[in-house]
Amino acid sequence: MSEHVLVTGGAGFIGRFVTDELLARGNRVRVLDSLIPQVHGQVDGSKMLSREAELIRADIRDGDAVAHALTGVDSVIHLAAEVGVGQSMYEVERYTSTNDVGTAVLFEKLIDRPVRRVVTASSMSIYGEGLYTDADGATVEDADRPNLRDGLTQWDPTDAQGRPLVPMATPEWKRPALSSIYALNKYVQERTTHIMGAPYGMESVCLRLxxxxxxGQALSNPYTGVLAIFASRLLNGQRPMIFEDGEQRRDFVHVTDVARAFADALTLPEAVGGTFNIGSGHHRSVRDVGIELARAMGKNDCEPEIVGKARIGDIRHCFCDTTLSQHRLGFAARQDFGEGLAELAGWVAEQTATDNVAQMRAELEKRGLVA
Ligand SMILES: NC(=O)c1ccc[n+]([C@@H]2O[C@H](COP(=O)([O-])OP(=O)(O)OC[C@H]3O[C@@H](n4cnc5c(N)ncnc54)[C@H](O)[C@@H]3O)[C@@H](O)[C@H]2O)c1
Known part of the structure; x- marks a missing residue:
């Protein structure tokens, strides 16, 4: 199927890879992106965007610009967003405006210009803590860490009796547990996409990345992309800074696998109406990832600095159950992690980046968001 696709936020990190994937599959691509300075200040993403894509520099909240961008378009991939869990906890209006209102503007304009399908980027952050089992083998959906505020370093969630919970891969059926404004925003985007789709004759799909x-991830943006943040530190001869004890576990998925998932989600009949996890299906501790990246960048002396404090709103463990996306979308991540890190290290070596991590930590500490 060859279509004219609008990619909002298409000049961003994921958007550029999605654009390339869509073009490689024979689609025409139009990008709407306002090129926000936090992401494009140092490395202008529009310069890395394929020249075959048409770029409209405009804000997703600008209804006229969105209406214009939708003209003649067959489908939409909605990626435009302010991205950053920690920052969303104090830039509340900015995040809610772009993420919630921006999505509202997009769908309001789609009423008069409906498309075949809209695919929206959601996030694993909506889960809050991932799924756990307790000592009796029962599934726990609502694990929490209420003691972090007291400065206690019992990082792992426990049950009511204080027994440790064991993390499991998190499937889509786990109820959302929204613990940041960003997570709330992503859930609003998800629900808006499904709520507005069917009544206006549009197919809707959401991918929880x-x-x-x-x-290509913004290296100087200290609020998003843990590997990009570590890389920026290492590039400047600093040790990666890791909150808690570094044993928190995540699923790292390569951007080319994500781009393929978006392109498939745009066409596969099985995707319609669905919300799917997109991850590698493997989990790693953040500390190990920091060590591996330092090695890949030839900075063996830069062992991670373990902060021993938590960011309020951060979760302990969440990693991806890929069963549903495998069955319905045939999705399986292909990129080997070690090779992906080597590629990232090679790219980073050619960049310059300002390390803004200390400033980020100061912003959070000043507001009592580090305990
Ligand atoms: N990177 C991740 O690990 C990750 C994980 C889960 C979900 N996501 C989601 O994927 C999407 C893309 O993320 P990314 O990592 O490429 O981030 P990114 O910051 O690189 O890209 C976002 C793009 O949106 C644009 N944008 C921001 N505000 C805008 C506005 N008001 N109007 C128009 N454009 C605007 C930015 O200029 C940027 O190019 C986002 O929706 C994000 O929430 C990303």
Whole structure:
């Protein structure tokens, strides 16, 4: 199927790979992106965007610009967003405006210009803590860490009797547990996509992305992309800074695998109406990932600095159960993690990046968001 696709946020990290994938499959691509300075200040993503794509530089909240961008378009991939869990906890209006209102503007304009299908980027952050089992083998959906505020370093969630819970891969059926404004925003985007789809004759799909990594992620943005943040530190001769004890577990999925998932989600009949996890299906501790990246960048002396404090709103463990996306979308991540890190290291070596991590930590500490 060859279509004219609008990719909102298409000049961003994931958007550029999605654009390339769509073009490679014979589609025409139009990008709407306002090129926000936090992402494009140092490395202008529009310069890395394929020249075959048409770029409209405009804000997703600008109804006229969105209406114009929708003209003649067959389908939409909605990626435009402010991205950052920690920052969303104090830039509340900015996040809610772009993420919630921006999505509202997009769908309001789609009423008069409906498309065949809209695929929206959601996030694993909506789960809050991932799924756990307790000592009796029972599934726990609502694990929590209420003691973090007291400065206790019992990082792992426990049950009511104080017994440790064991993390499991998180499937889509786990109820959302929204613990940041960003997570709330992503859930609103997800629900808006499904609520507005069917009544206006549009197919809707949402992809809950886990930790996406790869070349081209904004290195100087200290709020998003743990690997990009580590890389920026290492590039500046600093040790990766890791909150808690570094044993928190995540699923790292390569951006090319994510781009393929979006292109498939746009066409596969099995995707319609669905919400799917997109991850590698493997989990790693953040500390191990910091060590592996330092090695890949030839910075063996830069062992991660373990902060021993938590960011309020951060979760302990969440990693991806890929069963549903495997069955319904035939999705399986292909990128080997070690090779992906080597590729990332190669790209980073050619970049310059300002390390803004200390500033990020200061912003959070000043507001009592680090305990
Ligand atoms: N990177 C990840 O690990 C990850 C994980 C889960 C979900 N996601 C989601 O995937 C999508 C893309 O993320 P990314 O990592 O490529 O981030 P990114 O910051 O690189 O890309 C987002 C793009 O949106 C644009 N944008 C921001 N505000 C805008 C506005 N008001 N109007 C128009 N454009 C605007 C930015 O300029 C940027 O190019 C986002 O929706 C994000 O929430 C990303």
């Amino acid at each position: 886990f930790n996406v990594y790869g070349p």
